[in-house]
Amino acid sequence: MTVRIGVIGTGAIGRDHARRINQVLGGAEIVALSDVNRASAEAVKKDIAPEAMVFETGEALIASPDVDAVLVTSWGATHEQYVLAAIAAGKPCFCEKPLATTAEGARRIVEAEVTHGKRLVQVGFMRRYDAGYIALKKVVGTSIGAPIMVHAAHRNPSVPEQYVTPMAIHDTMIHEIDVLRWLLDDDYVSARVIFPRSAARSHAKLRDPQIVILETAKGMVIDVEIFVNCHYGYDIRCEVVGEDGAASLPEPMAVQMRLDARLQNRILTDWKDRFIESYDVELQDFIHAAARGTAAGPNSWDGYVAAITSDACVAAQEKEGEIVPINLPARPALYN
Numbered sequence: 152m153t154v155r156i157g158v159i160g161t162g163a164i165g166r167d168h169a170r171r172i173n174q175v176l177g178g179a180e181i182v183a184l185s186d187v188n189r190a191s192a193e194a195v196k197k198d199i200a201p202e203a204m205v206f207e208t209g210e211a212l213i214a215s216p217d218v219d220a221v222l223v224t225s226w227g228a229t230h231e232q233y234v235l236a237a238i239a240a241g242k243p244c245f246c247e248k249p250l251a252t253t254a255e256g257a258r259r260i261v262e263a264e265v266t267h268g269k270r271l272v273q274v275g276f277m278r279r280y281d282a283g284y285i286a287l288k289k290v291v292g293t294s295i296g297a298p299i300m301v302h303a304a305h306r307n308p309s310v311p312e313q314y315v316t317p318m319a320i321h322d323t324m325i326h327e328i329d330v331l332r333w334l335l336d337d338d339y340v341s342a343r344v345i346f347p348r349s350a351a352r353s354h355a356k357l358r359d360p361q362i363v364i365l366e367t368a369k370g371m372v373i374d375v376e377i378f379v380n381c382h383y384g385y386d387i388r389c390e391v392v393g394e395d396g397a398a399s400l401p402e403p404m405a406v407q408m409r410l411d412a413r414l415q416n417r418i419l420t421d422w423k424d425r426f427i428e429s430y431d432v433e434l435q436d437f438i439h440a441a442a443r444g445t446a447a448g449p450n451s452w453d454g455y456v457a458a459i460t461s462d463a464c465v466a467a468q469e470k471e472g473e474i475v476p477i478n479l480p481a482r483p484a485l486y487n
């Protein structure tokens with residue numbers, strides 16, 4: 152079966168996901184596109200999916216009998232309405248992070264999916280599909296023994312002036328919030344944020360860098376440095392310290408050069424390149440599940456937990472240095 156997919160939001164990542172579905176992956180084709188900026192959808196049709204229909208609204212795209220499954224890649228604040236519409240239509244839906252911009256919104260999606268009674272939603276936490284994180288997960292709790300601490304860093308070379316302090320959590324660190332919970336098989340119980348002096352390249356409305364300290368239910372302590380104007384490259388680091396040893400996320404493959412009396416490795420500068428294979432694998436997983444009328448991978452519950460944790464981290468930014476508790480409701484059986 153070829154899964155007929157409609158994409159809502161054809162900006163940077165929507166276009167890239169459309170490209171991978173039509174040109175890289177198997178088992179699906181892009182049949183529908185929609186964007187509030189119609190010219191953007193028309194451009195993706197012209198360049199990537201000439202057979203696709205362009206719909207005036209995301210809701211019309213979801214309702215179309217020609218669409219089997221939906222990709223939501225519009226701005227974060229619009230995700231909830233489209234995911235809820237896809238669930239109401241009984242169609243599998245891949246939603247980019249965040250699942251919703253409020254914990255309340257994510258809870259509404261969980262409730263709708265639970266009422267539907269079957270998984271339909273996959274959240275775009277692609278790091279769970281990254282070969283490096285998968286290899287790291289294999290040694291956590293085995294070769295290095297039970298984990299005790301994690302030291303992680305998320306560094307972007309630069310961000311635009313509109314990027315303000317809370318975005319460091321719900322736009323950027325949300326990836327660590329999800330992947331570390333998955334890596335450690337644990338949940339968070341508190342968050343605390345510490346700000347060093349701001350870097351010279353930071354902006355007026357951004358305190359950058361910052362360090363978030365999370366504690367987990369099993370007693371682990373995690374520090375995550377978020378530095379989004381680090382200048383030198385896109386750098387994702389993660390070291391897990393266990394009872395018997397420590398393990399680090401592998402560096403992305405890079406040719407090592409001996410040049411000009413220096414030993415050199417290129418450092419990537421763009422998240423699109425750093426996780427290119429993970430995006431391919433996550434979407435292939437979505438296609439396989441969608442062909443069976445369901446969803447796999449990170450689920451709505453993971454999106455909800457990430458939203459609750461993000462809110463706590465933002466509260467912790469505002470109460471600099473204070474410990475903010477994180478309380479999770481009971482997990483519905485659908486997500487066990």
Ligand SMILES: NC(=O)C1=CN([C@@H]2O[C@H](COP(=O)(O)OP(=O)(O)OC[C@H]3O[C@@H](n4cnc5c(N)ncnc54)[C@H](O)[C@@H]3O)[C@@H](O)[C@H]2O)C=CC1
Pocket residue numbers: 159160161162163164165185186187188191209224225226227229247248249275276277322422
């Ligand atoms: N997993 C990952 O690593 C990444 C995830 N993202 C997520 O993907 C989403 C999109 O990000 P980008 O592509 O970078 O943004 P973008 O701004 O390049 O594209 C978003 C598109 O959505 C359209 N749009 C906005 N509101 C809409 C609505 N109500 N209905 C239909 N279309 C609408 C805009 O016109 C724009 O074309 C965000 O939620 C972002 O957090 C973005 C980058 C990386």
Ligand SMILES: O=C1[C@@H](O)[C@H](O)[C@@H](O)[C@H](O)[C@H]1O
Pocket residue numbers: 307322323326422
């Ligand atoms: O999701 C992403 C972007 O939206 C975000 O702005 C970046 O900071 C992340 O590194 C990237 O993976």
